[in-house]
Amino acid sequence: MDPIEKLQRCLEMSGLKEETCQGYTYKINIFLRTINKETNEITLDDILEYLRHLRYVKEYCIGTVNSYRNAIKYFYEVVLEKQWINKKIPHLKGYNPLPSVLSKEEVIEFIELMPKEIYKVMLYTMYSSGLRAFLLLFMLC
Template structure:
């Protein structure tokens, strides 16, 4: 088993999977192996089906965890073991059709004003300015800020893709003042140890404190800033394909969800109940 895990890890690293994905896939394969009572090369489609049902019903896996477990097992058999199990007959979990939460511009302004630590506030401003994922934001380097082109370079984002996104004029001014005071290097937002960036947990806690202090009851998270960035751009008239590139989406289908969130198209609609009972408005 250890040899198989090592081989799978090597395969994934050769294919340039992110360290997080490698770690997650190996975790799921180890769990799958411990559940089985037979060698991996004797596994059938029913064994995989029974295991996925087990982690869903007995282990109460979320949809995303179940999908990841299924993907890890598929990788094991298709790429590492190269076994002819017809996995197309077994479909992964159906995706939830949930719309992401969006904050208004005023709500984001209130959160930023309530973020007491200046470095933490700058991280949140950067995430919103460029529609960045948290992991992308904390791993920015000084050289990723291009003041000439007014862009932020995102290195090896999700799917190991580089991209450029927007740099706000207001943010650039704040970052220059911050750099003059702190002289960070090489990370734009170093943690307690300057050789490492800020932790995700630190920023998540700072965001939640500021949200609560601002009196915002929406169950927003740091990632909500990314959804808000995309939605606000769409409401300004920016086309979907531009937003797709700024967010680093592989497929335009991932960006289409923001069509359901914009309010520009519905702002002029008169509610039929208001027309029916105008005196109660």
């Protein structure tokens, strides 16, 4: 059976979200095309080199490289049924996405810049009601 077909069959039964399954399939397709080896010949060293290539040659962010690592780990363990060694291919450290949160003073400053009073009332209502996501969207427009 084709390794991608086997991956998809395993993912169907995994309980992972559909977006995760699609992402894993996409990433594994790219990985297999890039390393250009038979699946039974893939080693942890190949995977390490591929992830290093993503990080330092293609300059992918830490979070993206870790997502490729997760997909490849799943493929390696579940589909290829090989033993994964976390110490050999650890998660990259240092990925701490900052939340999109403004300070209270920044929000008030932004609202006060609105040209019409109705906008100010709407934004103060959104902010005080806890609708910060909508407020952020409004600010980006």
